[in-house]
Amino acid sequence: MSGGLALAKIWFFAIESLAGLYTPLGGTLTKTKKNPSSSESSVKLIILTTDTEDDSENYNKIIFLDTGHFNPQKSLRNNPGKQLSNTRITKLMALVHDARQSQVAPQFKRKSYIIPRTSPAHPDYRLTLTKIVLPPAAYSKFNDPDGHTLYYSWFDFSHQLHVDSINLRILVTPGLLQLPHKHPLVKELVRDIVESAFFIKSKDEYKDMYNELKQQGKILTESTNFFLPTTLFDIRCIMTQSPFRICAGLVERDIDFEKIELFFLGLVKLGNGSSLAALDKVAHFKEKAKQRKERGLEDSSEEGEEAVKDIVGDMDAIPFA
Numbered sequence: 001m002s003g004g005l006a007l008a009k010i011w012f013f014a015i016e017s018l019a020g021l022y023t024p025l026g027g028t029l030t031k032t033k034k035n036p037s038s039s040e041s042s043v044k045l046i047i048l049t050t051d052t053e054d055d056s057e058n059y060n061k062i063i064f065l066d067t068g069h070f071n072p073q074k075s076l077r078n079n080p081g082k083q084l085s086n087t088r089i090t091k092l093m094a095l096v097h098d099a100r101q102s103q104v105a106p107q108f109k110r111k112s113y114i115i116p117r118t119s120p121a122h123p124d125y126r127l128t129l130t131k132i133v134l135p136p137a138a139y140s141k142f143n144d145p146d147g148h149t150l151y152y153s154w155f156d157f158s159h160q161l162h163v164d165s166i167n168l169r170i171l172v173t174p175g176l177l178q179l180p181h182k183h184p185l186v187k188e189l190v191r192d193i194v195e196s197a198f199f200i201k202s203k204d205e206y207k208d209m210y211n212e213l214k215q216q217g218k219i220l221t222e223s224t225n226f227f228l229p230t231t232l233f234d235i236r237c238i239m240t241q242s243p244f245r246i247c248a249g250l251v252e253r254d255i256d257f258e259k260i261e262l263f264f265l266g267l268v269k270l271g272n273g274s275s276l277a278a279l280d281k282v283a284h285f286k287e288k289a290k291q292r293k294e295r296g297l298e299d300s301s302e303e304g305e306e307a308v309k310d311i312v313g314d315m316d317a318i319p320f321a
Contacts (some may be wrong), residue, residue, distance in 0.1 A: 082175050094169055099163045113157045113198055114150055123151060140232050145209050148187035152198050158239055164193050165243040181250045189251045193243050199232035202258050221269050223262045233266050248282045255285045
């Protein structure tokens with residue numbers, strides 16, 4: 001199996017896994033013969049490896065989740081109050097951990113998704129025998145203010161974001177961990193997702209570049225503090241909208257709302273009509289957060305639970321639509 005096909009399967013299974021938790025009908029893959037109550041019935045880990053002996057960073061290993069574990073979660077919707085066992089939740093978390101270890105571009109930086117020049121997947125990598133050749137779609141290219149050309153691993157960004165989205169669902173979904181939105185684990189993951197959007201650039205940090213790109217007409221859209229360069233924000237971003245939909249109901253800071261609003265506004269500019277509904281949702285959650293602050297309920301678990309219920313019970317927004 002080629003690396004491209006394996007990556008496509010990763011995304012397909014991630015989408016189906018999320019759909020199993022996100023939409024009223026669940027994913028399209030079902031396993032009716034399996035017993036949802038069995039802790040052994042619906043966990044599967046698939047590992048695909050190449051024939052290469054180079055195991056540095058394990059970049060030749062691709063791990064993804066089989067949706068067999070997520071489809072039984074429809075029983076959580078049909079039976080409110082049902083709780084999965086510790087064993088099943090532990091297995092889910094272990095699978096998420098394994099999936100997060102996979103790399104398309106070896107050595108990519110986890111926070112920024114920048115590919116260092118020492119990575120075999122970097123376009124300028126000089127050692128031919130160990131060089132990894134990826135298609136142009138695997139990269140996002142950006143020239144920083146110092147004149148350096150940065151390459152971002154778009155495939156790793158998309159993959160990790162899908163995994164983080166599944167992880168976030170596990171954390172907040174009733175019947176799974178059902179953590180409050182103010183829990184440190186939830187806040188950390190939400191912050192990581194929002195800050196991972198490398199295509200959202202700060203006007204303060206890139207002031208000169210912002211003015212230059214604006215004169216050249218290379219800014220897709222902008223907000224008060226941020227902008228989207230056309231060189232980074234393109235149609236591929238449609239594939240990553242589900243995590244930002246979820247985060248919209250869990251963030252509290254105005255700066256985070258601004259980033260999420262800008263993300264969906266950019267998708268609208270690219271012709272993704274369903275993002276208009278997402279913008280309405282973001283505005284709704286932003287107003288709710290504002291009301292909580294005005295009422296001095298920033299740390300209220302009751303108000304926080306309402307936000308989580310809005311997200312978990314939101315059946316209008318379809319992931320990756």
